[in-house]
Amino acid sequence: MSHAYDGRSIDLEKALVRYMVERRISRRQLLDRIAKLGAAAALGPVIAACTGGASQAPSSGPSAAPSTEPTTAGPTPVPEPEKELFVYNWTGYIGEDTIPAFEAKYDVKVTYDFFSNTSEAYAKLGDDGGGYDLSFPISVDIPAFVAKGALRPLDKTLLPNIVNLGAEWADPGYDPGNTHSVPYMWWTTGVGYDTTKVTDSPTSSTALWDPRYGDHISMLDDYQECFALALIQLGYSANSTNTAELDEALALLQAQKPLVRVYSTDTVATMSGGDVWIGHIWGADLYAITTENPNVAYYIPEEGGVRGSDTMAIFSGAKHPIAAHLFINHMLDAQVSASNTNYIGYMGPNAAAKEFIEPYILEDPAVNPEEAILDKLQELLDLGQAVRDEYLSRWQVLRGGG
Amino acid sequence: MGLRDRAALLLAGPGTAWLAAFFVLPLAIIFVVSLGQRDALDRISLADPSLANYARAFDPRFLPTFLNSLRYAALTTILSLAIGYPIAYWISRHGGRRKVLLIVLVMLPFWTSYLIRTYAWMIVLRDNGVVNALLQAVGLTSEPLILLNTDFSVVLGMTYGFLPFAILPLYVSIDRLDENLVAAARDLYASGRAAFLHVTLPLTMPGVIAAALLTFIPAIGDFVTPDLLGGAETTTIAKVVQELFLQGRDWPYGAAIGFLLMVVTLAGTLLAVRTVRRELVGGGD
Numbered sequence: 001m002s003h004a005y006d007g008r009s010i011d012l013e014k015a016l017v018r019y020m021v022e023r024r025i026s027r028r029q030l031l032d033r034i035a036k037l038g039a040a041a042a043l044g045p046v047i048a049a050c051t052g053g054a055s056q057a058p059s060s061g062p063s064a065a066p067s068t069e070p071t072t073a074g075p076t077p078v079p080e081p082e083k084e085l086f087v088y089n090w091t092g093y094i095g096e097d098t099i100p101a102f103e104a105k106y107d108v109k110v111t112y113d114f115f116s117n118t119s120e121a122y123a124k125l126g127d128d129g130g131g132y133d134l135s136f137p138i139s140v141d142i143p144a145f146v147a148k149g150a151l152r153p154l155d156k157t158l159l160p161n162i163v164n165l166g167a168e169w170a171d172p173g174y175d176p177g178n179t180h181s182v183p184y185m186w187w188t189t190g191v192g193y194d195t196t197k198v199t200d201s202p203t204s205s206t207a208l209w210d211p212r213y214g215d216h217i218s219m220l221d222d223y224q225e226c227f228a229l230a231l232i233q234l235g236y237s238a239n240s241t242n243t244a245e246l247d248e249a250l251a252l253l254q255a256q257k258p259l260v261r262v263y264s265t266d267t268v269a270t271m272s273g274g275d276v277w278i279g280h281i282w283g284a285d286l287y288a289i290t291t292e293n294p295n296v297a298y299y300i301p302e303e304g305g306v307r308g309s310d311t312m313a314i315f316s317g318a319k320h321p322i323a324a325h326l327f328i329n330h331m332l333d334a335q336v337s338a339s340n341t342n343y344i345g346y347m348g349p350n351a352a353a354k355e356f357i358e359p360y361i362l363e364d365p366a367v368n369p370e371e372a373i374l375d376k377l378q379e380l381l382d383l384g385q386a387v388r389d390e391y392l393s394r395w396q397v398l399r400g401g402g
Numbered sequence: 403m404g405l406r407d408r409a410a411l412l413l414a415g416p417g418t419a420w421l422a423a424f425f426v427l428p429l430a431i432i433f434v435v436s437l438g439q440r441d442a443l444d445r446i447s448l449a450d451p452s453l454a455n456y457a458r459a460f461d462p463r464f465l466p467t468f469l470n471s472l473r474y475a476a477l478t479t480i481l482s483l484a485i486g487y488p489i490a491y492w493i494s495r496h497g498g499r500r501k502v503l504l505i506v507l508v509m510l511p512f513w514t515s516y517l518i519r520t521y522a523w524m525i526v527l528r529d530n531g532v533v534n535a536l537l538q539a540v541g542l543t544s545e546p547l548i549l550l551n552t553d554f555s556v557v558l559g560m561t562y563g564f565l566p567f568a569i570l571p572l573y574v575s576i577d578r579l580d581e582n583l584v585a586a587a588r589d590l591y592a593s594g595r596a597a598f599l600h601v602t603l604p605l606t607m608p609g610v611i612a613a614a615l616l617t618f619i620p621a622i623g624d625f626v627t628p629d630l631l632g633g634a635e636t637t638t639i640a641k642v643v644q645e646l647f648l649q650g651r652d653w654p655y656g657a658a659i660g661f662l663l664m665v666v667t668l669a670g671t672l673l674a675v676r677t678v679r680r681e682l683v684g685g686g687d
Contacts, residue, residue, distance in 0.1 A: 148443050215548055219634075223649060260634040262551045269521075274530035275550055385440060385652075386512045392650045393463070400467040 044344035080159060082320035084112070085110045088121065088132040090310070093185075095339040099220045102330045108323045125150070129315025133324040137172045139309045140382050142181050151180040153316045155280055158325035166351035168374065172309075173381050181311035182328050185346040187284040188369060188377060189225055189306040192267065197277035205233050205301035207278055209252075216260040216281035218270050221263040223395035224380050225306060226253060229280060232304045241387045257398065271296055281393035282298040282308075284342040286366040287345065298366040307370075309349070406544075429664070436657035444651040464642060464659070471638040471663075474553075474597075475622035478560040482617045483610060485561070490609075493569075494577040501577075508569050516563060520630045521539035523559050524550060525625035527631070551633025557630040560621050567620070568613035575609025611678055615671055622667055639663055 087099075091114045099110050118138060124130050125137075127150050137145060145151050156162060162182065175181045186332035191205060198213065208217055208229075219226050229240035230249035240246060261275055269286050270276040272292030281289070286298045312331060314324045330336055337348045338356030345361060347368050354362070362368050369377075383391070460526040493504045511519060526532045529546040549555055560656045579602060587597040603610075625640040632638075639659065646656030 092560075106520075145445060156564075196675040257634055261548075269524060272530035273524070273550075274546065275528050383441075385444070388650065391653075392645070394466075396642060397463050400463055400465075400642075401635060401637070 014199075018197040022088045029377060039064070058075055081106050081323035082106050083108060083323075083325050083340070085320050086132045087112045087327065088125065088135040089114050090136060092118050093136065093344055095336070095343040098331070098336055098340060101336065102327060105330070106323065106326055107366045108320075110327075113339070123315075125315065128317030131317070132315060132319045133318035134312060134314050134327060136184055136310050137181070137313055139172065139181070139183070139311050140380055142174045142311060142313065143382050145313065146175070146180050150316055150320055152316050152321060153179055154182070154314065154324060154328075155321075158322065159332065161329045161334075164332050164337070164350045164352040165335055166349050169349040170182060173379055175311070181313040182332065183349040184312050184331065185341070185344065185348050186307055186309035187282060187346060188300055189220070189229075189280070189282055190298055190300040190366070191278060191309070192271055192281040192289060192296050192298050193278040194271065194276075194293065195297050199350070201297075202278070203299060203302045205229055205303055208280060209256050209259065210278075211259060213277050215261050216275065216277040216292070217256070217259050217261060218267065218276040218281075219253075219260055219263050220267075220282070221265050221282045223391050225280065226263075226395070226398075228306050228380060229301075232306075232378070235303075238304070239381045239383060241383060241390075243390055246390055246394055250398060253398050257401075261401065268292060283366040284346065295333055300365075300369050300373045300377070302373075302376075304378065305373065307379050308378035309379065350358070415647060428562050429661075432661050432664075434658045435654055436661050438654045440652055440654065446653050455655050456662065459659045459662050464639070467637050467641050467642055468638065471622050471640065474556055474560060474624075474628065474636075474638065475618050477557045478564055478615050478621040479618040481557065481561045482565050482568035483572075483613060486565055486572050486613060487610070488573035490569050490576050494573055505570075507572065508566050510572075511566065512523075517626065517630075520559055520563070520627060523555070523562070523631060527555050527558075550631065551636070553636060555631040556628050557634075558635050559627040560624060563624075564617040564621055564625060567616040571612035571616060572606070572609045575606040575612075607678065611675060615675075619667055619671065623663065 015037075035396060057237035067350035085108050087110055089112065093114070094112075099112055102108065103110055113132070115124070118141075120139070122133065122137075125132060125135055129135065129150070142151070159182070162178070165178075165183070169178070169183050171177055172183065191202070191208060193207070195200065196215070198207070202210075207213075208219070210217075219229075227240075227246065227249050230243060230252045231240050232238050234245070234248055234252065236242070236245045236249075240249075264270055265282075267279055267281040267287045269277070271279055271281070271289050281296060281298070283369055286296065289296045312328050314321060314328070331340070332350065334350060335356050338352035340354065341348050341361060342356075342358050345367065347357075347361070382388075390399055407665040416513075432586075434448065435550065436455050437453070438446045445676055474660065489508070493501060493508075497504050505613070527550040528534075528536075529548070529550070531550070533549060534543070534546040536676040537547065583605070584597050584601055587601045588594070592600065623640050624638070625644055628636050628638045629641060643656045643660045643663075646652050
């Protein structure tokens, strides 16, 4: 039976991805977020134990993190790139000319593969890149990749264009100092509302608690996003680890629950069917929502919001590290970054790229929020097992009712 | 060992192998995982096996969720039997030459992915959906009724999904029933109702039991329907397991809850089958 629904949920995942692609939803969606690190790899030791083969896997010891730092490849490498580069990225997540331009400039042949969800990608990347030099992990997963020694520390001398990053990206919480990763694209979480039903242009997240919209409010089906929204409304950090604050956030969410129609990440369906008038949504989905329901507007709560991002990182098993560094440097170029943004429709962290970005993207508050709110955005962090359990147990209390 | 025994063993081989590969092995893996812990990198560690995850699984916060699952599965089973029995009966008794065609029609929905069909229900039930548009066009309602994201939509979707699993075994047992027995009861002055209650229903009880099992068991573990058609108040235990695996990255804990659910379902099923059989046959076999 469990076997049956495991299979189903995989079908579900595939079908949803297909559904999203058909609806031209950008590839970022629920499954990318919920499918986190190490899903497939995690079963390894168990299968080994069951089959009785492969004497106890050394990696399953208590302190499994391999202490072998990736070798820094000899003394300061000469920036003469290798002839090849293996890149693994999201489907449709790069400008059309970006790779040909790189190949022409450095005479490197790029093998470019793509994935459509992180479970697939992370299983393939494994602990060293699985043959790929460079990939695009979600920022929250960077600490876990670093902990298992999967990433190669970046050589900043090969990344002169890193100065193009906006100041707010100099020291991200998931990777202080950008030692193992460079941000690529980012998005926000906020509130979407149907202007025909919610007519007073709300600006605060408390609108999601407004009884006038009872039975027509949705929240994201994601414990960290929901708690972050409540914590920010209460004036705490989106990544609070204080259990008393978490209890307060739980109480706030419990008070809201009777008004909530559904906890769902499929906001395109809920906001286009008339069921939800005001919902907690990922800004990146707004475009897809408005193709179905043009009356939906978006704002980041004035109390603050959540920012998410994808990164570029070089893996410890990279055989072409110099080419990989040059590639990242190429991506950091203002014009290249702008052409990526113009193609994908996401903002990058590249301050110098702004002048080359199409006006309709710059003017879209869902993609490019106004400066005043940028300082109020917090990136969600991987808070570690113990804190995650604190969140999840409260989430189960909230969702289970009782 | 006689030739017959050997032939029997040989014939049982494929079935046994199938069961071992697709039932026992996955179950064993889930059980082994449930004894482990997460290591620092969220991988499964079996270094120190224990039943600790089972102790954690008996947390009162899961009770409302479990009761939800139980309620949905029970309602789905009852509705599937109540709707399925007359359909199966009608096909068997009045289907005539078209019996096969009618049975194929019952199975027809399987030609489309369950997910697509569930999405179709969303379009039917949502506030701007087909049902609400009809009700408002006819003038029965002025505001949309809230149908989607409710207990109603979950049970509707599950009953819709599992109904064919009920109809098929019911059809087989009703079709096998010797009509002469019913005719004999009527000859002996049984009313139609009495003949049904004392002859038809008891003799088709194996089909009823099979139908109940085939709907209840998948229904209690169903993840897709409550997830898509459900709402804020319809959390099920399958959803909790899914969250523990993916969002919590705690496979051993999720495996323990999954395994417990399976044990509870299996025990309940066996108990139900025994009770029904005893009432029918008056003692075990």
